[in-house]
Amino acid sequence: xxxxxxxxxxxxxxxxxxxxxxxxxxxxxxxxxxxxxxxxxxxxxxxxxxxxxxxxxxxxxxxxxxxxxxxxxxxxxxxxxxxxxxxxxxxxxxxxxxxxxxxxxxxxxxxxxxxxxxxxxxxxxxxxxxxxxxxxxxxxxxxxxxxxxxxxxxxxxxxxxxxxxxxxxxxxxxxxxxxxxxxxxxxxxxxxxxxxxxxxxxxxxxxxxxxxxxxxxxxxxxxxxxxxxxxxxxxxxxxxxxxxxxxxxxxxxxxxxxxxxxxxxxxxxxxxxxxxxxxxxxxxxxxxxxxxxxxxxxxxxxxxxxxxxxxxxxxxxxxxxxxxxxxxxxxxxxxxxxxxxxxxxxxxxxxxxxxxxxxxxxxxxxxxxxxxxxxxxxxxxxxxxxxxxxxxxxxxxxxxxxxxxxxxxxxxxxxxxxxx
Numbered sequence: 138x139x140x141x142x143x144x145x146x147x148x149x150x151x152x153x154x155x156x157x158x159x160x161x162x163x164x165x166x167x168x169x170x171x172x173x174x175x176x177x178x179x180x181x182x183x184x185x186x187x188x189x190x191x192x193x194x195x196x197x198x199x200x201x202x203x204x205x206x207x208x209x210x211x212x213x214x215x216x217x218x219x220x221x222x223x224x225x226x227x228x229x230x231x232x233x234x235x236x237x238x239x240x241x242x243x244x245x246x247x248x249x250x251x252x253x254x255x256x257x258x259x260x261x262x263x264x265x266x267x268x269x270x271x272x273x274x275x276x277x278x279x280x281x282x283x284x285x286x287x288x289x290x291x292x293x294x295x296x297x298x299x300x301x302x303x304x305x306x307x308x309x310x311x312x313x314x315x316x317x318x319x320x321x322x323x324x325x326x327x328x329x330x331x332x333x334x335x336x337x338x339x340x341x342x343x344x345x346x347x348x349x350x351x352x353x354x355x356x357x358x359x360x361x362x363x364x365x366x367x368x369x370x371x372x373x374x375x376x377x378x379x380x381x382x383x384x385x386x387x388x389x390x391x392x393x394x395x396x397x398x399x400x401x402x403x404x405x406x407x408x409x410x411x412x413x414x415x416x417x418x419x420x421x422x423x424x425x426x427x428x429x430x431x432x433x434x435x436x437x438x439x440x441x442x443x444x445x446x447x448x449x450x451x452x453x454x455x456x457x458x459x460x461x462x463x464x465x466x467x468x469x470x471x472x473x474x475x476x477x478x479x480x481x482x483x484x485x486x487x488x489x490x491x492x493x494x495x496x497x498x499x500x501x502x503x504x505x506x507x508x509x510x511x512x513x514x515x516x517x518x519x520x521x522x523x524x525x526x527x528x529x530x531x532x533x534x535x536x537x538x539x540x541x542x543x544x545x546x547x548x549x550x551x552x553x554x555x556x557x
Contacts, residue, residue, distance in 0.1 A: 237260070
């Protein structure tokens, strides 16, 4: 495990930028965690009664280092490091005033309520923009702010299905285990968070170049359709609907997993030169010169014949044998790792992807490093995810100048909550 370290001598890319985070679950928190990683000050507003839904989405849970009792679910750790948690009940008039006052101290507000969900609290874009025209306001919803589905709730699974991803993921219907499959991680949520973070940075650049704040509308269905990539272009250029191909690739052959004596490995042959090299290593030299397989297009057309030939050969040696042999000739090849093997992989270790961060309740919690690597402004991981309301009093004092008596009054009324 790589310990996270701090570096106070280098100014982070987003140092001085403050974000008010009204998001929960995954897409929104993923966006704001990226901003926190880049140095932004992120203030996460949570409901005093339970906070972000993912705090309860377990098992597994993180255990308190003293009592041994469950605290937050591991799910919450995924997208909330580096943030300050402020527990405010926005259903109260005073709570709404506090959130508006905090927004006035921020550069960016990010929310993922249903369309119109914040209007009753006076925290919707139109209401906020009138008072704070320089504030960048980002809304992340299932279907965006317009269109016939705009008021529907959107969840990752639903979006993967409606956005076409599941129609091209999984084995064909006629094969054993055939049928649509959800991706093993919440890709629609994660990609929506990434697009939101990118859009926020563009809006920030616009504002700081003399423009004003604006409303960024991120719809998860839009994102899922956008990232269909080659599958959407295959359809739009031909009119032919892409089908599920299991582990095969619609445009490249061979580009999938193959059986070995002790499991499976992936062979990703991206061009004709790699193909000829791979065929010779497989003792299929004739196939390297076979006109049926001379180009990528021809290999796609003769997919089944070629794959049958290759499979008969790959079954004769181990995964390590094939990986070593292909690596020696610069043909992309690798094992299908389980998650434990991922974190034991020497490349993953060398890149420092596993972190250990401080946590108020658990002492230390694991985390996974941001993949962005900067030569001049490296990301510094200072703290793990906050406990619910951990920073309520601190933030209200620091940003709003709240007095002890005000904080006491709000606490007694249940408007705010500070973690014990």
